[in-house]
Amino acid sequence: MSTPDTDPAATVDARGAACPGPLMDLIGKMREVDSGAIVCLLSDNEQSVTDVPEWVEEAGNELLAVEEREDHRAFYVEKQ
Template identity: 65%
Template sequence: MDLIGRVRSASSGDVILLLSDNDQSLTDVSEWVDETGNELLAVDESGDDYGFYVEVA
């Protein structure tokens, strides 16, 4: 997972889908977007992995 690298190369308004099977990601991603100014648009918990939709600031 290289979320930070993807965000750095993305343009403002781009939406990145982060997939994770780690329960701690529910807390970590939420805290990370708060710290960075990016926006967590949605969390999909319907499959085996969590899907985090992050809009780049």
Template identity: 45%
Template sequence: MSERTLIDARGAFCPGPLMELIAALKAIEIGEEVEVLSSDKGSADDIPEWVAKVGHEMVGVEEKGDHWSVVVRRAK
């Protein structure tokens, strides 16, 4: 299983969770993953768009009660 960094961005509005994700991706190695917890629905929609645009890999998006878990693998 890939190494995974957890970012708890619950309570932050767009584009806070995305910016936190990007900072975390820059700090890990290719193939490793970041899991972002976000209570912002817009970010749960936007992060996959961003991932597709820049060429990383979506592992999954899951709604967990009052927040979303978004997992991204660094691909480049």
């Protein structure tokens, strides 16, 4: 996995949110965007490390990359 070249269609900043806030914020944004769009989720919640990939697989989307940043992670998800 590597950070996509294309800019995300939307970025969801869920830093500071407790579980399951980040995942629900991601799901909410994925509802709004078109197929092929990339959504970037920013989360500092450890649970997101497992929650996000599990849901992305379940929903048939694609997790393009998880970027480790100083105090949070960026999850790049493409809507299929």
